[in-house]
Amino acid sequence: DAKTTQPNSMESNEEEPVHLPCNHSTISGTDYIHWYRQLPSQGPEYVIHGLTSNVNNRMASLAIAEDRKSSTLILHRATLRDAAVYYCILRDAIISNFGNEKLTFGTGTRLTIIP
Amino acid sequence: GAGVSQSPRYKVAKRGQDVALRCDPISGHVSLFWYQQALGQGPEFLTYFQNEAQLDKSGLPSDRFFAERPEGSVSTLKIQRTQQEDSAVYLCASSSTGAVNEKLFFGSGTQLSVL
Numbered sequence: 001d002a003k004t005t006q007p008n009s010m011e012s013n014e015e016e017p018v019h020l021p022c023n024h025s026t027i028s029g030t031d032y033i034h035w036y037r038q039l040p041s042q043g044p045e046y047v048i049h050g051l052t053s054n055v056n057n058r059m060a061s062l063a064i065a066e067d068r069k070s071s072t073l074i075l076h077r078a079t080l081r082d083a084a085v086y087y088c089i090l091r092d093a094i095i096s097n098f099g100n101e102k103l104t105f106g107t108g109t110r111l112t113i114i115p
Numbered sequence: 116g117a118g119v120s121q122s123p124r125y126k127v128a129k130r131g132q133d134v135a136l137r138c139d140p141i142s143g144h145v146s147l148f149w150y151q152q153a154l155g156q157g158p159e160f161l162t163y164f165q166n167e168a169q170l171d172k173s174g175l176p177s178d179r180f181f182a183e184r185p186e187g188s189v190s191t192l193k194i195q196r197t198q199q200e201d202s203a204v205y206l207c208a209s210s211s212t213g214a215v216n217e218k219l220f221f222g223s224g225t226q227l228s229v230l
Contacts, residue, residue, distance in 0.1 A: 032216055043119070043206050043221025044158065087157060091216065101210065102148060102171070103219060105157030 004088045009110045018075040020109055022088030025069045030093045033064060035073050036103070037084040044087065044105075047073065051093075083113045117141065119222035121207050127228045128197045136192045136225045140209030147190050148219065149182055150206040158206055164190060197229045 005023040012018040024033065035047040048055055048062045050071075055062040061074040075082055087108040091101070120139040128134050140147050145166055150158035151174075160174040166187035175182070179198075184190040194201055204224040210217045 034216075036219075042223050043208070044219075045221065046218040049216060085157075093216065101146065101214070101217065102160045102163055103158075104160065105150075107155075107157050 004090060004106055006086070006088055006106065006109045008107065009112065011112045011114055012078050013114050014080060015077055018078045018082070018111065020073040020075075020086050020088075020111065021070065022072070023070045024088070024090055027068050027090060028092065031090040032093055033062065033068075033071050034089045034091055034103070035060070035062065036087045036089065036105075038087070038108070039081075039084045047086070049091075078111075078113050080113050080115065083111060085110050119207055119209055119220050121205075121222035121225050123225060124223070125226050125228075127230065129230055130197060130199060132197055133193065133195045134197055134227065136194075136205050136227070138190045138192070138207030138209075138222060140188065140190070140207070141211075141220055142188075143211070144209035144220075145187075145212050146210045146217075147184060148208040148210075149190070149192050150208065151176075152204040152206055152224070154203075161192070161205075194227075197227075199229050202227055202229045 032049055032051050034049040036044040037047050038044040048060050050062045063072045085108040087105050089103050122137045147164040149161040151161055152158040162182045163171040164184045167184050179195045181193045204226050206224045208219040208221045210219050
């Protein structure tokens, strides 16, 4: 899987928007961009994913650069419950539908929310 | 419950003991994954099942680690002759079919401490 690069940590004020960057300069045309987050003492949870177009769901938005070499996860109004480690992961769509669909995690970005 | 359930939540073992960690995936989920997470690191892939078939065990660190899913539902990760370096959180995840871009649902993990 292609590699991603994220800042080790970020801070944001409560009720402010948060922009979490991810660089993936070696992304292939068939790689989807996935984001998971891990709250303290819990397993990771899915946040959002996309291929080329920007995506929105109830948790967040995903903005993908036109050249797809970077993306940004946007939390529109951070709350204390959003404090977590955020992982940006690439998943290759070429892998057969019943092949190995493992996620390969990096070290992620630890997001701290300041009250 | 509707989520992935892991037991025990905490396990303390003396070096050299054997341990067994259990995972109950979401009912009907075909794919099941085991991950190991050291303190301060992202989860590392251990092994993957499609129903009862173990399709990938490339991440198992040694032959002391063994996983099974005999009836295609509950899975057990067994570690023989535990060592201090085995201390970590062991996470289980499941997905509905394992198809590309399907969400993985994680349990809260078993924290293993080897003394």
